[in-house]
Amino acid sequence: MLSRIVPGFMVRWFARPYVAGESLAAALDVAAARWKDGSLRATLDLLGEDVTEAAQVDRNVATYLRMIDAVAADDRYGNGGSRPSISLKPSAFTIGEREAACDPVRKLAERAHERGVALTIDMEDQRWTDLTLDLCVEFQGRGFDVGAVLQTRLHRTEGDLGRFAPGARVRLVIGIYPEPEDVATTDKRVMKERMLAYSKTLLDRGVFVEFATHDVEFLERFVREVAPAAPDRCEVQLLLGVPRKKTATRIREGDLGPALPVRLYIPFALGWDQATAYLRRRMAESPSTMWLVLRNVFKRS
Numbered sequence: 162m163l164s165r166i167v168p169g170f171m172v173r174w175f176a177r178p179y180v181a182g183e184s185l186a187a188a189l190d191v192a193a194a195r196w197k198d199g200s201l202r203a204t205l206d207l208l209g210e211d212v213t214e215a216a217q218v219d220r221n222v223a224t225y226l227r228m229i230d231a232v233a234a235d236d237r238y239g240n241g242g243s244r245p246s247i248s249l250k251p252s253a254f255t256i257g258e259r260e261a262a263c264d265p266v267r268k269l270a271e272r273a274h275e276r277g278v279a280l281t282i283d284m285e286d287q288r289w290t291d292l293t294l295d296l297c298v299e300f301q302g303r304g305f306d307v308g309a310v311l312q313t314r315l316h317r318t319e320g321d322l323g324r325f326a327p328g329a330r331v332r333l334v335i336g337i338y339p340e341p342e343d344v345a346t347t348d349k350r351v352m353k354e355r356m357l358a359y360s361k362t363l364l365d366r367g368v369f370v371e372f373a374t375h376d377v378e379f380l381e382r383f384v385r386e387v388a389p390a391a392p393d394r395c396e397v398q399l400l401l402g403v404p405r406k407k408t409a410t411r412i413r414e415g416d417l418g419p420a421l422p423v424r425l426y427i428p429f430a431l432g433w434d435q436a437t438a439y440l441r442r443r444m445a446e447s448p449s450t451m452w453l454v455l456r457n458v459f460k461r462s
């Protein structure tokens with residue numbers, strides 16, 4: 162409720178630390194700077210999901226094609242192995258039926274495969290789960306470097322773990338979308354214990370696990386309790402704007418267990434209208450986030 166009445170300029174002010182900028186070039190520069198300064202890998206994400214006009218779908222497809230080409234051509238990463246990956250949300254590619262998103266997403270996955278750029282299909286609310294996982298499994302079966310995301314709040318997720326073959330890439334998150342109790346747990350602690358348990362199961366299956374959370378306790382437990390079994394198939398993922406520098410350094414340098422790569426998820430927008438819409442949605446979905454943002458803003462000032 163509060164998120165709807167906060168004026169746009171204030172949302173924009175809150176959003177600043179969480180959004181890399183208003184252009185693809187700005188996002189690429191932030192990614193390259195984080196790589197240079199702290200050896201952090203990056204995942205770029207265009208803010209533009211839940212579109213309402215066909216022109217926005219076309220603009221999203223065009224921007225993602227540009228992103229793929231720009232990442233492939235970016236020569237700031239030495240041998241290229243640590244170039245950014247790209248995340249997308251299927252809802253950015255349809256204004257009607259969910260299935261209409263499949264063809265644009267296939268087009269992007271094919272382009273990314275041709276250019277040797279890694280892609281991850283973010284997970285949205287549970288209406289999207291089947292379609293999104295089907296696409297990921299299809300692309301992985303075609304040999305594309307396309308990662309999936311599993312939300313541990315959903316009860317179905319334990320059953321979905323078995324869909325991934327050795328070598329597949331899976332990001333584990335608790336999930337940001339509130340879901341009804343018949344399909345999901347509402348107990349955050351349970352969601353996070355599931356992150357640890359499911360990451361063990363995935364590693365046992367030969368899957369590459371991307372452990373994505375802001376929670377320092379669980380990041381440390383992942384490194385200590387899970388990663389030693391297969392450190393070459395583990396990565397930790399953090400979000401731009403959530404201050405986790407010390408933890409990231411300790412994880413990368415092996416202070417807590419095996420040294421693991423750390424990747425920063427870097428959202429950017431084409432204009433602040435889209436960024437503020439994104440943050441309003443996030444605030445509405447998770448009012449606690451708004452208070453965290455406020456707290457961070459005041460801490461910084």
Ligand code: FAD
Nearest residue numbers: 283284310334335336337373374375376398399400426453
């Ligand atoms: P919380 O339990 O919410 O918080 C842990 C700690 O971090 C607390 O101390 C809290 O005070 C602090 N904190 C929390 N938020 C902030 C903030 N904004 N700023 C500063 N401090 C904060 N969700 C999906 O549904 N689909 C996805 O595809 C997806 N991809 C993700 C990718 C990455 C790289 C990351 C990091 C998250 C992604 N998520 C995704 C969101 C994930 O589900 C959230 O991280 C989650 O909802 C928040 O829970 P948490 O367990 O990370 O942290």
